[in-house]
Amino acid sequence: MEFPPGTRLSEGEIATRYDVSRQPVREALISLSRIGLVQVLPQRGTIVTRISTRHMMQVRIAREALESAIVQRACERFDGVIRGSIDAILETQARAACEGDYMTITAADSQFHAALATGADCEMIWQMVLDVKAHMDRVRHLTLQDRDSMRILVEQHRAIVDAIDQRDPEKAEHAMRHHLMEILRDLPRVLAERADYFE
Amino acid sequence: MEFPPGTRLSEGEIATRYDVSRQPVREALISLSRIGLVQVLPQRGTIVTRISTRHMMQVRIAREALESAIVQRACERFDGVIRGSIDAILETQARAACEGDYMTITAADSQFHAALATGADCEMIWQMVLDVKAHMDRVRHLTLQDRDSMRILVEQHRAIVDAIDQRDPEKAEHAMRHHLMEILRDLPRVLAERADYFE
DNA sequence: TAGTATGGACTTGTATGGTAGATCAAGAGG
DNA sequence: CCTCTTGATCTACCATACAAGTCCATACTA
Incomplete structure (x- = not known):
């Protein structure tokens, strides 16, 4: 969100900005366009993709499908060491929620979901989740500001871990x-508040 | 599979081979490395990723999760025009199965799954499926040769469509x-026959 | 003989110049 | 007043040149 949706980017501009040549910038933009965060218009320019509710719906469904598969597998087998590390992550996150520390809470969120995937031996799937997560993170960046939302987040994480501990896939x-x-x-709130970020 | 798993690639070689410069080749390889089909070793070289059973397991789980979500959504709503085109696809595929026409049958397979996604308004999800499908297609390329396998394939496609027609998500x-x-x-058969393709 | 430099032939990574295509504004012609 | 053309100015795209790291065969040394 440092470059808000709709921002026009230019290989050359970014290159001078970060003091590198255009080529590595171009390669980075190609990678981002594969995920769908930017849109490369041949011979015309590159723009930061606007948020589309239709796209977000599908992204959410995809992530739900993938992460459901992960936790189901986690109920079958889960690495003990990683299970231990999750408690620490949740504690950090709970503390950050009390303090309203946005940066820490989102970092811990990533760690939590990644730990679930790793513990369930689903690292490849996690790589796929990362791509769709990037889209959802843009929306969350605009919403996860009040402490109530943060507290709910931590509680939901706890519920997931509890279910895995009980080996209850459903x-x-x-x-x-x-x-x-x-x-x-x-999503509707963000759409109303920041309509310029949507297409 | 034109470049079998384990093949050492060189940006320069491919560039001269296809009579382009190194840069577009390099960008293509970067995209392929994001999917996981090639592995770029900095300053050392690029190799076609070997097939890993562990990886294939996760890839299969991911695809199952995504395409399950697609057909479930398809049971809720499905575009009528696309539903019509599916019959033609399946007919083509059935004919190809009788003749043992590998190329046609795989092309129709892609079309079928893509049509399901499009009809269910899940094109973004289909884009994700494409990435994992690439891995599975490498294995299938080694297996889908006998006509029995082909006939089974078509029957399974029919079963999926029937369930969607009945609006039965489960x-x-x-x-x-x-x-x-x-x-x-x-997978086990391929692993035994072509161990050199695996890591 | 075993171990260690060393130079050359690779590799990917980066920088830069030039090209083709797209856009837009100004001006000519109807 | 509208339509079309034209040219300047963007853009991504591609080719080329250079830099830096890796590997390996060879030669040299203890």
């Missing part, structure tokens, strides 16, 4: 789907 | 999962 899947459903609450 | 999901499970039968 409960875990439900908790995960519920967790990822959260964005649906915020 | 049946559709089951049919899709069963269909994507097929690769598990072939």
Whole structure:
């Protein structure tokens, strides 16, 4: 969101800005365009993709599908060491939620979901989730500001871990789907407040 | 599979081979490395990724999760025009199966799955599926040779469409999962026959 | 003989000049 | 007043040249 949706980018501009040549910038933009965060218009320019509700719906469904599969697998087998590290992550996140520390809470969020995937031996799937997560993070960046939202987040994480500890796949899947459903609450609000970010 | 797993690639070689400069080749390889089909070793070289059973397992799970979500959504709403085109695709595929026409059958397979996604308004999800499908297609390329396998494929496609026509999400999901499970039968055989393609 | 430099032949990574295509504004012609 | 043309000025795209790291065969040394 440092470059808001709709921003026109130029390989040359970014190159001079970061004091590198155009080529590595171009390669980075190609990677970003594969994810869908930017849109390269041949011979015309590059723009930061605007948020589309239709796109967000599909992105959410995809993430829900993938992360549901992850927690289901987590109920079958889960690495003990990683299970231990999750408690620390949640504690950090809970503390950050009390203090309203946005940076820490989002970093811990990534760590949490990544730990779930790694513990369930689903690192490749996590790589896919990362791509769709990038889109959802843009919306969340605009919403996750009040401490109530943060507290809810931590509670939902706890519910997911509890279900995995109980080796209850259905409960875990439900908790995960519920967790990822959260964005649906915020989306209309963001659309109303920042219509210029949407297409 | 024109460049078998394990093949050492060189930006320069490919560039002269296709009579372009190194830069577009390099950008293509970067895209392929994002999908995981090639592995770029900085300052050392680029190799076509070997097939890993662990990776294939996760890839299969991911695709199953995504395409299950697609057919479930397809049971809720499905575009009528696209529904019509599917019959033609399946007919083409059935004919190709009788003749043992590998090229046509795989092309129709892609069209079928893509049509499902498009009809269910899940084109973004289909883009994700394409990436994982590339990995599975490498294995299938080694297995889908006998006509029995081809006939099974078409029947499974029909079962999926039938379930969607009946608006039965559970049946559709089951049919899709069963269909994507097929690769598990072939994987051990391929591993035994072409161990050099695996890591 | 074993171990260690060393130079050359690779590799990917980066920088830069030039090209083709797209856009837009100003001006000519109807 | 509208339509079309033209040219300047953007852009991404491509080709080329250079830099830096890796590997390996060879030669040299203890």
